[in-house]
Amino acid sequence: MAVVEVATGSLGSLWPAIPGIMLLTLLGSAVMPFLRAGRAEEQAERQRLADLEQAARHQNLAAIDAMSxxxxxxxxxxxxxxxxxxxxxxxxxxxxxxxxxxxxxxxxxxxxxxxxxxxxxxxxxxxxxxxxxxxxxxxxxxxxxxxxxxxxxxxxxxxxxxxxxxxxxxxxxxxxxxxxxxxxxxxxxxxxxxxxx
CATH class of the missing domain: 3.40.1350.10 (Trna Endonuclease; Chain: A, domain 1)
Structure with a gap:
């Protein structure tokens, strides 16, 4: 009886939310590595584009250096x-x-x-x-x-x-x-x- 009272007492109002909270926690744990990987890929892509831009600038500068x-x-x-x-x-x-x-x-x-x-x-x-x-x-x-x-x-x-x-x-x-x-x-x-x- 005491267990039932505890379940319907202070925890009773939270009980419907507990499975949802547990599910969100599990999903968050599962999704975090993908989010980190996505950020790392995004950062790598930004660096790649910056490197390409710098290479293009250097190529253009070589043409300028050749001018009289x-x-x-x-x-x-x-x-x-x-x-x-x-x-x-x-x-x-x-x-x-x-x-x-x-x-x-x-x-x-x-x-x-x-x-x-x-x-x-x-x-x-x-x-x-x-x-x-x-x-x-x-x-x-x-x-x-x-x-x-x-x-x-x-x-x-x-x-x-x-x-x-x-x-x-x-x-x-x-x-x-x-x-x-x-x-x-x-x-x-x-x-x-x-x-x-």
Whole structure:
């Protein structure tokens, strides 16, 4: 009788739910390995796609590395045009005074771009940024100066100078993203810089 009272007493109200709870616990235990396997497969697939994207970027960069200086400048002008910029000049070389590409952004800002091909392992030194800054705003009236390179990185001094003077520095990695469809607008500041104005 005591067992019946216990069953119909405090446990009696839970009794109908107990088999359901036990079933859910068993199902959860059985399903968890599949969920973990699914997450592992999903993570492996994400990694595979990232590896493919990186391989494609490196392949595209190899084609860029094979360009001459003039071809590289025309290539950068083409990327600007693709992104809706109106290219005013794209013939750098001797006497260009640091402006290989000059373009007007869709919002009207004047973009002056210095294009420098370096071996990927050679960082861009600070004097190159200094020379570009000497003419970008004063002679070419840049609202936004942009320095594009095939090098993997800028030196610490170059990065600090670029940041202090609001120069957009586009290294090899950013160049590959730009080449693969990211618009130049994504790299530009949203407001007109006050430096040199």
């Amino acid at each position: 200086g003039g071809e590289f400048e025309r290539f950068i002008a083409g990327l600007c045009h693709r992104d809706g910029f109106v290219v005013q000049q794209h013939n750098g070389g001797a006497g260009d005074l640091g402006a290989d590409v000059v373009a007007d952004a869709p919002d009207g800002r004047r973009i002056v771009i210095q294009c420098k091909r370096y071996k990927p392992g050679n960082p861009v030194p600070s004097p190159d940024i200094q020379r570009f800054l000497g003419t970008a705003r004063t002679i070419h009236e840049a609202d936004v100066p942009v320095f594009v390179t095939t090098a993997w990185r800028f030196t610490k001094q170059s990065r600090e100078l670029g940041a202090s003077q609001q120069v957009i520095l586009i290294d090899r990695d950013l160049l590959s993203h730009w080449n693969n469809g990211i618009s130049l607008d994504k790299y530009l500041p949203t407001a007109l810089p006050e430096v040199g104005r």
